[in-house]
Amino acid sequence: EKQGFKHFMLKEIHEQPGVVRASLDAYFNNFGESSESPINLGLPADLYNNLEQIQIVACGTSWHAALIGKYLIEQLAGISTQVHYASEYRYAPSPVTANTLIIGVTQSGETADTLAALAMEKERRQGKEPQYQGQLLGITNRSESSLGDMVPNIISTLAGIEIGVAATKTFTAQLMAFYALALDLAARRQTVSKDTLEKIINGLRQIPKEIEATLETQERLTEQLAHEFAETKDFIFVGRGINFPIALEGALKLKEISYIHAEGYPAGEMKHGPIALLDAKVPVVAIAIPGSVYEKVISNAQEAKARDSRLIGVTPVNDGEAAEIFNDLLPVSDVEELLSPILTVVPLQLLAYHIAARRGLDVDQPRNLAKSVTVE
Numbered sequence: 586e587k588q589g590f591k592h593f594m595l596k597e598i599h600e601q602p603g604v605v606r607a608s609l610d611a612y613f614n615n616f617g618e619s620s621e622s623p624i625n626l627g628l629p630a631d632l633y634n635n636l637e638q639i640q641i642v643a644c645g646t647s648w649h650a651a652l653i654g655k656y657l658i659e660q661l662a663g664i665s666t667q668v669h670y671a672s673e674y675r676y677a678p679s680p681v682t683a684n685t686l687i688i689g690v691t692q693s694g695e696t697a698d699t700l701a702a703l704a705m706e707k708e709r710r711q712g713k714e715p716q717y718q719g720q721l722l723g724i725t726n727r728s729e730s731s732l733g734d735m736v737p738n739i740i741s742t743l744a745g746i747e748i749g750v751a752a753t754k755t756f757t758a759q760l761m762a763f764y765a766l767a768l769d770l771a772a773r774r775q776t777v778s779k780d781t782l783e784k785i786i787n788g789l790r791q792i793p794k795e796i797e798a799t800l801e802t803q804e805r806l807t808e809q810l811a812h813e814f815a816e817t818k819d820f821i822f823v824g825r826g827i828n829f830p831i832a833l834e835g836a837l838k839l840k841e842i843s844y845i846h847a848e849g850y851p852a853g854e855m856k857h858g859p860i861a862l863l864d865a866k867v868p869v870v871a872i873a874i875p876g877s878v879y880e881k882v883i884s885n886a887q888e889a890k891a892r893d894s895r896l897i898g899v900t901p902v903n904d905g906e907a908a909e910i911f912n913d914l915l916p917v918s919d920v921e922e923l924l925s926p927i928l929t930v931v932p933l934q935l936l937a938y939h940i941a942a943r944r945g946l947d948v949d950q951p952r953n954l955a956k957s958v959t960v961e
């Protein structure tokens with residue numbers, strides 16, 4: 586069943602190009618003169634009407650996907666979007682307007698906190714208060730689930746069954762759902778031009794083969810690094826903008842399966858406290874993608890280097906400053922910054938995997954964790 590891979594997690598990491606292809610086929614197929622949008626999510630038209638605000642609830646890796654979703658929806662469609670830990674939101678819900686869309690993101694469709702937050706919103710809508718008319722939308726890898734029973738609208742993510750407890754391909758599938766949703770909203774609201782839309786969609790179509798190329802080069806590089814870092818006690822991951830959530834995800838993957846302490850930060854926050862942690866024993870993984878924040882990330886990396894940290898760069902750049910500062914490079918293909926998270930997460934998944942495997946741990950069944958968390 587593992588098809589020659591040592592663990593399900595590794596197999597699932599390698600399935601990601603196929604997940605992106607399946608998502609492209611399913612969501613991006615509505616071209617034609619009369620269509621309002623090139624994207625087809627099968628959602629009712631009134632879900633899009635007069636949308637003023639979006640609130641997203643999720644946990645763990647799904648929460649990271651939601652942070653990228655927020656970035657995409659705000660930057661492409663111009664709709665103010667907030668992302669909440671479901672476990673927090675259920676006890677302190679945000680005020681919403683009548684035209685607020687609530688999105689719950691859960692790959693399993695069974696996460697108790699996410700379901701409870703959505704149940705609370707559902708109740709607000711069925712109660713007396715007229716301001717609560719906005720719709721509920723679920724993004725899930727299992728439409729036949731408690732989530733599927735609870736919410737009227739679903740975007741099905743197309744990862745196929747994921748067996749490894751650490752989410753990998755379901756995360757990529759969630760990102761694809763958010764690209765589709767953000768671009769759909771942008772097309773309908775005409776917040777981006779047709780040309781830009783086309784350019785982004787064409788870029789997405791290149792992603793599967795870029796992930797394949799990344800997998801090919803990274804397998805060996807991450808394995809080598811894992812050898813050196815198997816006994817490391819602490820790791821820091823930094824990124825900015827659309828790659829900040831990838832820093833969080835890289836740190837979460839490492840914590841979950843290797844039991845190494847790891848934190849993700851927006852690179853600009855390091856100097857407000859976390860930089861005090863750095864010394865030669867604490868490696869820093871920096872995601873540095875050319876675009877709006879590249880120079881900033883490089884200069885944040887320089888600050889870490891000055892504290893003797895070993896620096897690992899996830900970047901397509903292999904000359905100039907990047908070559909000078911980074912001790913190790915995990916190269917990714919040069920794609921638009923907006924699309925880069927689908928690529929930058931891959932070496933971080935592999936790094937976590939190889940470190941855990943090197944430490945001889947049960948990668949697919951890490952201690953204290955379960956595939957769906959059905960208790961509060």
Ligand code: F6R
Nearest residue numbers: 645646647691692693696751752
């Ligand atoms: C991370 C992981 C967890 C889940 C979280 C939410 O690898 O597996 O953090 O992402 O428990 O699960 P779902 O998406 O099923 O709601």
